[in-house]
Amino acid sequence: MRSSVEAAAFQKDWFKNTRQRLSDGEPFVLANADTPHELFLTMDIPVVMTQWWSAILSAKRLSPTYFDLMNERGYQRGLCRYCSLPLACAMDHNPERAPWGGLPRPTLLLARLTCDAQTKIFERLAREYNATFFPLEHGAPTSSYPRWWERIKDHWDEVIESHRLDLMVEELKTLIRFLEVTTGKTFSHARLMDVMELINRQEEYYKKTRDLIAATVPCPVSLTDQIASTMNSQWHRGTPWGLHHARMFYEEVKERVEKGEAACRNEKARLMWIGPGLWHNTAFYRYFEEKYGAVFVCSIYLSLAADGYARNVANDPLRALASRHVSMTEFLYHRDWLVKEAKLHGVRGAVIIVSRSCIRPVGGSVGWKLTRMAFEAAGIPVLPIYSDVVDAREWNDAEVTSQVSKFIEEKVLPISGP
Incomplete structure (x- = not known):
């Protein structure tokens, strides 16, 4: 798709231009994906997400080299690899x-x-780069956030507990003061308000795109293109390009629907991919379209963009921003929400990527079993794949392909109808 090609090209050019800015002495932040990078956009400070960098390193087939280096230096092989791959790269110098x-x-x-x-x-990482590490606490939730997706945009201050919001807001204020002192940049509430409103417009396009994909049979766009178009532009949410690209993605999907174009014209069954993208083998999903007409139609990326980011800012953009990030982990792995997305897309089977080195609630070594129970209670069979989304050393293509093929033949196609 044109939108996914443009997204990849833009990100590469952005990285090149950012390196030039940094060579001129500008500040730079390396942050996790669930942190409020909107603050840095507001203050015109470039930021790179560690998970995006992990995906790039894996897609470039560098993860075995870097992880071997890390293991040779005494780091355990069981260390969480999605989060530690940037450290392995930094250690290489x-x-x-x-x-x-x-x-x-x-x-x-x-x-x-x-x-x-x-x-x-x-x-x-801080020792490797001789940089400052600023940790943000993860306030403990006291609610399971039932049906959060129905109220989070306009009633986030009622959905999210006040103690979690209070803590995050105070930490963000401290972070802002630190950035102003160390970088000389100035924070503006008015600028943050503009960024948050622009994000709302961007996320609305994702919602329209998600709904269009869910309602259209056969599926108009492959999962690989969905992830590429959504993930890259989400790193630039709140920017004019982010809004432009979200609109472009929607309009291209809409055009494909109107022309009757499809990811797989012979679609016979719909699948859901649960967990991060398989960055070292993104072509994996297409094999099952060609052999069985089984199409992966949804993942967490576009679905969370559609349901989880938009906020009615009111008069407190900082608190609204806190509500977005303090709850992201719980929302992303919320089993009822995942089941809702599966039903919305007409899914007949789900594949969960399970990493034994991760303890996250869905794709981790523990929580995936609860996710499977929720899906099976809804009549949707689940296949766990024990591997890693960035460490190609853990991937056996023939074995996993055989597992998914058997799952489709025995569990999915029999309930998908003729």
């Missing part, structure tokens, strides 16, 4: 090997402490 010359030295490292490994990984 070889910009000629890294994509596009590698990451420059960050001014600040930012992560929310959503699991124990995050603290150690970012502390080690």
Whole structure:
């Protein structure tokens, strides 16, 4: 698709231009994906997401080299690899090997402490780069957030507990003061308000695109194109290009629907991919379209963009921003929401990527079983794949392809009708 090609090209050019800015002495932040990078956009500070960098390193087939290096230096093989791959790259100190010359030295490292490994990984990154690590606490939820997607845009201050919002707001204020002192940049509430409103417009296009894909049979766009178009522009949410690209993606999908174009004209069954994208083998999904007419139609990327980001800002953009990020982990892995998305898309089977090195609630070593129970209670069979989304050493293509093929033949096609 044109939109996914443009997204990839834009991101590469953005990275090149950002490196030039940093060579001129501008500050730079390396942050996790669930942190409020809207603050940095407001203050005109470039930010790179560690998960995006992991995806790039894996897509460039560099993960085995970097992880072998890390293991040779005494780091356990079971360390969470999605989050630790940027550390492995940093330890190499070889910009000629890294994509596009590698990451420059960050001014600040930012992560929310959503699991124990995050603290150690970012502390080690800080030592490797000789940079400051600014941790954000992960306030404990006291609610299971039932049907959060129906109320979060306009009633986020009622859905999210006040103690979580209060803590995040105070931490963001401290972060802003730190950035102003260390970078000389100035924070503006009015500018943040503009960014948040622009994001709302951008996310509305994702919602329209998600709904269009869910309602159209056969599916008009492949999962690979969905992820590429959504993920890259989400890193630039709140920018004119982010809005432009979200609109472009929607209009291209709409055009494909009107022309009757499809990812697989012989669609016979719809599948859901649960977990991060399979960055070292994005062509994996297409094999099952060609052999069985089984199409992966949805994943967390477009679905969360459609349901989880927009906020009615009112008069407090900082608190609205806090509500977006303090709850992201819970919403992303919310089993009822995942089942809702599966039903919306007419899914007849779900594949979960299970990483034994991760303890996250869905694709981690524990929570995936609860997700499977929720799906099976809804009449949707689930197949767990034990592998890793960035570490190609853990991937056996023939074995996994055989597992998914058997799942489709025995569990999915029999309930998908003629």
